[in-house]
Amino acid sequence: MGTPLIELVNVSKSFSGVQVLFGVNFKVQPREIHCLVGENGAGKSTLMKILSGVYPYGEYEGEIRLEGYPVRFFSIKDSEKAGISIIHQELSLVPEMTVYENIFLGNEIKKGSIVDTFEEIERARQLLLKVKGENINPTAKVKDLSVSMQQLVEIAKALSKNPKVLILDEPTSALSETESENLLILLKELKEQGVTIILISHRLKEVLKVADSITVLRDGQTVAYFNCKTEEIDEKKIIKHMVGREITNLYPMPIAKPLDEPIMETKNWNVIEPSTGRYLVKDANIVLKKGEIVGLFGLVGAGRTEFGLSLFGNPYGYIISGDIILKGRKVKFKTPEDAIKQGVLYLTEDRKEKGLILINSIKENISLANLKALKKGITVDEAKEIEIAQGFQKRLNIKARNVEVNVSTLSGGTQQKVLVAKGLFAEPDVIILDEPTRGIDVGAKYEIYTLIRELASEGKAILLISSELPEILGMSDRIYIMSKGKITGELKSEEANQEIVMAYAVS
Secondary structure, three states: OOOOEEEEEEEEEOOOOOOEEEEEEEEEEEEEEEEEOOOOOOOHHHEEEEEEEEOOOOOOEEEEEEEEEOOOOHHHHHHHHHEEEEOOOOOOOOOOEEHHHHOOOOOEEEEEOOOOOHHHHHHHHHEEEEEEEOOOOOEEHHOOOHHHHHHHHHHHHHHHHOOOOOEEEOOOOOOOOHHHHHHHHHHHHHOOOEEEEEOOOOOOHHHHOOOOOOEEOOOEEEEEEEOOOOOOHHHHHHHHHHHHOOOOOOOOOOOOOOOOOOOEEEEEEEEEEEOOOOEEEEEEEEEEEOEEEEEEEEOOOOOHHHHHHHHOOOOOOEEEEEEEEEEEEEEOOOHHHHHHHEEEEEEEEOOOHHHHOOOOOHHHHHHHHHHHHHEEEEEEEEHHHHHHHHEEEHOOOOOOOOOOOEEEOOOOOHHHHHHHHHHOOOOOOOEEEEEEOOOOOOOHHHHHHHHHHHHHOOOOEEEEEOOOHHHHHHHHHHEEEEEOOOOEEEEHHHHHHHOOOOOOOOO
């Protein structure tokens, strides 16, 4: 094996006196797909931000080598000049700008002192073809594109800088299985064209499909390196190094059997998009029972999220008809606050934008769902707020120095636990979980799954909405399947397998 294209040697990094990287060593060979894996908080994104100049030289210890020679990046521009481009987990596109404007933002093509719009549109079209985005109009506004299309625009933007190395941080976390598969094919094609790729991913099946080599980080340290061309690697082997122990069964066993006692039902439930008159959900009938985990599966566009949101006070103003029966009586929720008051909770799939206030502390986020319980006259009882937040921190194993820490500083898995804590503080009877493990690692997933099992054993009725079929099969007592807005199937867990569920999902 020759000189690595990229090498990080004994890299250490601290934030406010708290060390997050401890002498990490990391190497990537030319023209390979190198996957970087580890639990949330292991230091993956921090390491890549050092490599890409987000954290400049002087803010870390250790050395970056490019083709064997030491380099120092004082800014992102420096790393880009050296041929390194990064696409962060949170897309950095400007929604109100066009596709071509986003691709060349900061690197405009000029004719004299004037931006050459015609040339930018033409080059954007060529770049989009290269990333399989031929259906994307370069003059369309980014806000009008799907998430998968936006991801392709981000890659086109990165390729416009002619990188030697392309870093992608969780690029498939918000994509469907088909979209993810297409993206992986694209990465392989880019590798064949000479681009070296560093891929951060929690989806180990995807890692094993594309990786030429794998580095595993745990607790800010390099714990394993695998050459996939010469070694037999499987998920169990990677997981063991990621979490420091073997997880023999990713899905914990049920603690107690659900009761045959309906808590919530929908009857002939319809959800219509007001601007188009299109049915997002049509005649949906479901039953949620005490102590039961009910899975709701469907492909992209099936109407799962719209169904969940419509039950939670209809925050997006859909046109709704049909009935909700809660504990034997018809109810109507005009707002999410109404739903929470009556014991129904929805936890969003988009924790960063809609679930949490990132600039606020852990305790402030948790208390938001039930401020009335903390009132002391006209103010919040801060001592009680801290006590309750500390209780949830201990119960959910929220990894943070204390509950005063800002949520923005936490890893994705830890943020997800804060979101769950916030919901539980409202003391719901029915919990609608929309993609509760999206973008979090296998160890954090197991903790979330264990918590879901515990909540069911306490008598909560849980609707688990997920696009991950193994998760649905592994966690559900009963499964509903949606396709094109309709419930097309209902299965007991013992009846369900991947083939049967997918047959209903495409019907």
